[in-house]
Amino acid sequence: MAVSLFASSLEAYKPRLAEALAQVVDAGRYILGPEVEAFEEELARYLGARHCVGVGNGTDAITIALRALGVEPGDEVICPSFTFYATVEGAVNAGATPVYCDIDPHTFCVTPETVRAAMTPRTKAIVAVDLFGNVAPTDELAELGVPVLEDAAQAAGARLREGMAGALGDAATFSFFPSKNLPCLGDGGAVVTDDDEVAKRARRLRFHGSDDKKTFVEVGYNSRLDEMQAAVLRILLPELDGWNASRRAAAQSYARHGLGEYAELPEPAPGAEHVYHLYVVRHERAGRLRDVLAARGIGARAYYRTPIHRQPATAGYAPAGLELPGTDEAARTHLALPMGTQLSDGAVREVVQACASGST
Ligand SMILES: *Cc1c(COP(=O)(O)O)cnc(C)c1O
Numbered sequence: 001m002a003v004s005l006f007a008s009s010l011e012a013y014k015p016r017l018a019e020a021l022a023q024v025v026d027a028g029r030y031i032l033g034p035e036v037e038a039f040e041e042e043l044a045r046y047l048g049a050r051h052c053v054g055v056g057n058g059t060d061a062i063t064i065a066l067r068a069l070g071v072e073p074g075d076e077v078i079c080p081s082f083t084f085y086a087t088v089e090g091a092v093n094a095g096a097t098p099v100y101c102d103i104d105p106h107t108f109c110v111t112p113e114t115v116r117a118a119m120t121p122r123t124k125a126i127v128a129v130d131l132f133g134n135v136a137p138t139d140e141l142a143e144l145g146v147p148v149l150e151d152a153a154q155a156a157g158a159r160l161r162e163g164m165a166g167a168l169g170d171a172a173t174f175s176f177f178p179s180k181n182l183p184c185l186g187d188g189g190a191v192v193t194d195d196d197e198v199a200k201r202a203r204r205l206r207f208h209g210s211d212d213k214k215t216f217v218e219v220g221y222n223s224r225l226d227e228m229q230a231a232v233l234r235i236l237l238p239e240l241d242g243w244n245a246s247r248r249a250a251a252q253s254y255a256r257h258g259l260g261e262y263a264e265l266p267e268p269a270p271g272a273e274h275v276y277h278l279y280v281v282r283h284e285r286a287g288r289l290r291d292v293l294a295a296r297g298i299g300a301r302a303y304y305r306t307p308i309h310r311q312p313a314t315a316g317y318a319p320a321g322l323e324l325p326g327t328d329e330a331a332r333t334h335l336a337l338p339m340g341t342q343l344s345d346g347a348v349r350e351v352v353q354a355c356a357s358g359s360t
Contacts, residue, residue: 003347005299006179007250007340008243013235017185020231027227032207035230042237043174043190049167051199053191054225055206058153058175061189062090064221065171066125068191068201069147071096075124078146080110081309081318082327083129087151088308088317090173091127098317099123100309105330107269108280109136114326115144130155130165132336133181133247133277134269138168149173153189154277156182157244161271166192171202176225176233181247181277182240184229243341247276250343254279257352263289263335278303279339286335292358293337298351300337307331 010017024035036054044052055061071077073095079088081100088098101118104111108131115126126144128136129151135158141148148169152158156174158165166172174180176188191202204211209220225233251274255265263281268274283289286302293300307327309318337351 001347001350002297003299003338003351004340005301005336005338007338007343007347009342010183013239016235017232020235021228024227024231030227032224033227035227035234036225039225039230039234039237040190042234044192046237046240047164047167047192049172049192050194051192051196053199053202053206054230055189055191055202056221056223056225057187058173058177058189059086059090059093060206060221060223061173061175061191062087062127062149062151063093064202064205064223065149065173065191065193065198066091066094066096066127067205068193068198069125069149069171071124076120076122078115078118078123078126079308080127080129080131080327081307081324082108082304082330083131083151083308084153084304085308085311085314086153087127087129088314092314096124098314100318100322100324102324102326103131103330105282105326105333106264106267107134108132108330108334109134109269110141112137112140112144115141119144119146125149127151128169130158132266132280133158133275134266135160135165135168135272135274137269139163142169147171153177153180155275156180157240158275159273160269167194170195171198176229181244181275182233182236184232184236186229188225188229188233190225244275246341246343247339248274250339250348251276251279253345253348254337254352257349259352259355262352262355262358264333276339278336280334280336282330282333283335284333286333289355289358290335293351293354296350296354298338298354300335302335304334305331
């Protein structure tokens, strides 16, 4: 039996989604209307944050959030290199100079030590990425004295100790790209913060730098979450906790079936409740393991084999001789195995058996 890398489906929600979309057409408002307003309130309440500002996508969310936090052209912003490219792209689009920091290859997240090693007197912000659904130690990073932006694109519904991912730093960003844990039916994103001024500035930046649509006080963006996507998200947000429970159950099933004998299993960061956006193991011969799984019809892939400090567009920001050993280790050994809200125990068993055959 083939096992897809993405074991999730919105099939069961089709009638309700279609109805919600039809209602938006009936109402005839498509940009910044009641659905966006209601979703912003609902997501903020779910996260325990004061403000949510819906924007066009998770990449713009990073740019807008960094500018709203006061980052200006030339300011240094610390970013991990082992993350989706958009984390760094969003910082560069804000005019910032990215400064790469290392990660802990066991959690795939930054640590206070790796961030501290990258700090200079010009550090204006830190971007902590909750990678693969794990949660970066954002509360500890806050003690470093620099604003922390949490890139929670992959961690909707995750928790760290008392707080929800997305409510841990000075601001946070989300993406609702269709493959994320909280998806919409296209592009969508959000900036979340407790700070009134940061929220106000993010609202202004998403609408061309204007508070009143008449006076344009700074050059911003045309980047809004639209009514159709907000209507979809209002239906799917109440499903998020249940979906994440299914993902955690699948992760437990991998461990129970003995996957740990054949690969290093994903490790929740201390105090983190992981939501397994992706189920990423580490293996010394990850490429070969991928081939063995592919031969059995099992989806598996590496996401960030070339980290951002070695990508053509962004290598120039890395100082000569920069060494990020945790990043290199993670980049070389990581492999995502099938995960999703509908991954059966039988499918998990099959993946583990295939990994067993691939390890001989
Ligand atoms: C998906 C993602 C983004 C970008 O989100 P888009 O909505 O695709 O622009 C940013 N950071 C991380 C870590 C992501 O996974």
